[in-house]
Amino acid sequence: MLNKLQWWQDGVVYQIYPRSFMDGNGDGIGDLAGIRQRLDYLAWLGVDAIWISPIYPSPMADFGYDVSDYVDIHPLFGTLADFDALLGEAHARGMRVILDFVPNHTSDQHAWFTESRASRDNARHDWYIWRDPAPDGGPPNNWLSAFGGSGWEYDAVRGQYYYHAFLKEQPDLNWRNPAVQDAMLDAMRFWLDRGVDGFRIDVIWHLIKDEDFRENPDNPEYHAQMGEHRRLLSTYNTDRPEVHDVIARMRELLDEYDDRMMVGEIYLPVERLVTYYGTGGRGVHLPFNFQLIGMAWDPALIRTAIDQYEAALPPHGWPNWVLGNHDNHRIASRIGPEQTRLAALLLLTLRGTPTLYYGDELGMCDVPISPDQVQDPLEKNMPGLGLGRDPARSPMQWDDGIGAGFSHATPWLPLGADYPRVNAEALARDPYSLLHLYRKLIHLRDEWSALAVGSYRGFSAGPRLLGYLREREGQRLLVLLNFDAAQQVVDLGGMLSGKILLSTTLKRDGEPVASTLLLDGYEGVIVCADCT
Known part of the structure; x- marks a missing residue:
């Protein structure tokens, strides 16, 4: 843990998918x-930072x-002047702005790629x-695209293949080239100079590829539905190991600025994720922890995941938690609407920085x-597998009027x-709504430092229960x-007095709490020990 708490440690981050948040000019986007x-x-909700998905x-x-x-x-989203205005107004409200990078x-329409594909001997070749x-004229190796098919696309002008980890319209940069690193750091510096508070770095573990282009091994757990x-x-x-040298250069750049x-x-x-914290202040501040997105909604599995994550963190590593984002099914659809309140409580009371979608x-x-x-495009390339991300990117539902108030x-x-x-x-009119629960939890983190930055310690509560102590x-x-779904009685043991801070x-x-506590089905509580 860092000696001095930073804004990104005790804050709550809110991800905005800009195409779907609010249409300001009436074009449906x-x-x-x-x-x-x-x-x-x-x-009003109380978030401390907004992360905006790409707007370039x-x-x-x-x-x-x-x-x-x-x-x-991008003109769809506005202009640089519009961005500067947004940044200024967010800062005026005490909110930070994190830009997707x-x-x-x-x-493939970037000027760099146009020049690179033109010949084998130009400045950006x-x-x-x-x-x-390959000798048979096919792809150089067996690497696959995350969007289906080979990761290699043949270019007739150069008479070579280029690698793309995603769409063929998204050629991968050669991060082993120092000139590429310099150019990308210059782009980051452009936004830092404008006042951006940080970056969410897309697929950062992809940046460096094997220098010998060795064939990838078979996945022993593969089945077609995957x-x-x-x-x-x-x-x-x-x-690849060399990616950490690239990240160190990014970190060095950010450290030239205050509070980025x-x-x-x-x-x-x-065990691999935590290596991205780096050593000696040379890593990512927060390597995204997606465990709760991918695992079954089961208290025993979640308890084990928390304990393993906490044990794996390096001394300087600050934890973080995510329940949803633009690439995965929404939490309400994954676990059912009746358990969304538990999800809110879990996300906003675990030790570390929460990111809310x-x-x-x-x-x-x-x-x-x-x-x-x-x-x-993921759904178009691999239809019928349930991999499409559109369902989780639908427009924000602001009101019951035309277009849900979005457009x-x-x-x-x-x-x-x-x-x-x-x-x-x-939901804002209903004081008992899920929205008000999120708001109250976020504000409790401001009032109780134990919730925001306190220590974490597991509490044995029962087979279908999850319990933990936050102390500071x-x-x-x-x-x-x-x-x-059934009621459960929790034996609080030696924790003999207190009150419910929030249900x-x-x-x-x-409500006062003594030696036992009755929880309704799918109910969660925060108990303040020794409070009267």
């Missing part, structure tokens, strides 16, 4: 002006993750990963997408059918979650 219109909502110029083959210019704004690959064909892209283990095209940070998107087992505070669910409405135009993705009752305006400077808080029902606050 969210934009920067729309985000500005809703800053007061975010301030892009052909939108992968909706902004195919960047054609790293130092400008996509360094692994560019668009080795800015991307080019290889001669998608073709998981037929092989990504042993040689991800998580970076989050790394890393889908790896915990827009709309999860409302209980938004995946929205069914018919074949003719599909936008996501008066036809939205780029369909709205959830439940928006007339599941919307921010309606004389504060002792017990968090209990009942994962069962997920929002109807038991202040």
